[in-house]
Amino acid sequence: MLSNEKFSTWAEIDLAAIENNVRLLVQSTEAQIMAGLKANAYGHGVIPVSQAVRRAGATWCGLARVEEAMELRYAGYDGPILVLGFTAPGRVRSLIEADVAMAVWSEAQLEAFALAASEVGKPARVHLKVDTGMSRLGIPAEKALKLAGRIEQQQGVDFEGVFTHFARADEPDPGPTIEQERALRLVVERLEEAGLRPPLVHAANTAASLTRPSSHLDMLRVGIAIFGLHPSPDCRLPEGFQPAMAWKSQLSQVQRLPKGRGVSYGHEYVTRKTERIGTVPVGYADGFRRVSGNVVLIGGRRVPVVGRVCMDQISLQLDGVADAQVGDEVVLFGEQGSERIRAGEVAERWGTINYEVVCGLSPRVRRIYDSKKTEQNPDT
């Protein structure tokens, strides 16, 4: 059976799973949901995913970069968007024009935002980023009140939110997260006393959303749960969440090679007897890592990748699936028959986290959606 007539390698994105996962989050809280759709929605495709999360009740989209925000706006997404990270000064005007909110953590930024707002003739929407312990981005908690005061006074700037990011919410010890939440609450108390509290206070990533209801505040800022993936081995999603991505390819050639034949660059693998070796059109340029020990599914069975991973191809040892033939579907992660390889299993083999596995699929891997549910299907 030919598994796909159009593509060498593709990712199947289950938008119904994404909607299901967002609904579970919506049901779990009184707070609003900001969908973290950075990095092309963790590799799942930001435009169809933004539509799916909205249908399921997410009210905001959080992105890392100006370019991501503009892509989403140009695609017609008209809901609230926050750029969580750095906005290059030369792009501030574009974001104001596009009605995109920006993170602010310094007076210099605030002045640049205010100037751009006066030039554009529209207010700059800002969320104050407070560093409560991640030590990455944000104004130190003890200086937050002063900057909030400046924001409030600044003409042409709308103070919409204050937020922080947890560094260790996916670990078993809640101590560091409790400490960060306490620091944020202290900032918010001071803002309240000074009459400066903005409408939205937000902190909880997926891990905190699952484990610390007290951190939900006005809005969750969730990413990985939307895609049905566990935040970490120590912090797992409850029953009901569904993985949304499966990565697939197909057999392009099957050869019977005699004993002693080297396979792929460097001949790192040499056949030990007469062996069936299959070739699959996926490689490191697609995001499939060039490490040894890779495993894929074919015919509902696990089979080893042998020899070096090439830029565009891998080789399989097919003795465990005697009837495998050209065109058969190969699953790099996802389900096939009763077998499943999770992105987290691949991450373990690659010495990384499931986040990096799904974000790492290159643009060359075609994303395929259920067109009935997708208003704009990039596959067409």
Ligand SMILES: Cc1ncc(COP(=O)(O)O)c(C=O)c1O
């Ligand atoms: C600032 C910020 N908020 C929220 C998230 C969402 O995190 P998660 O995918 O663990 O839910 C991220 C992701 O790294 C982030 O950088």
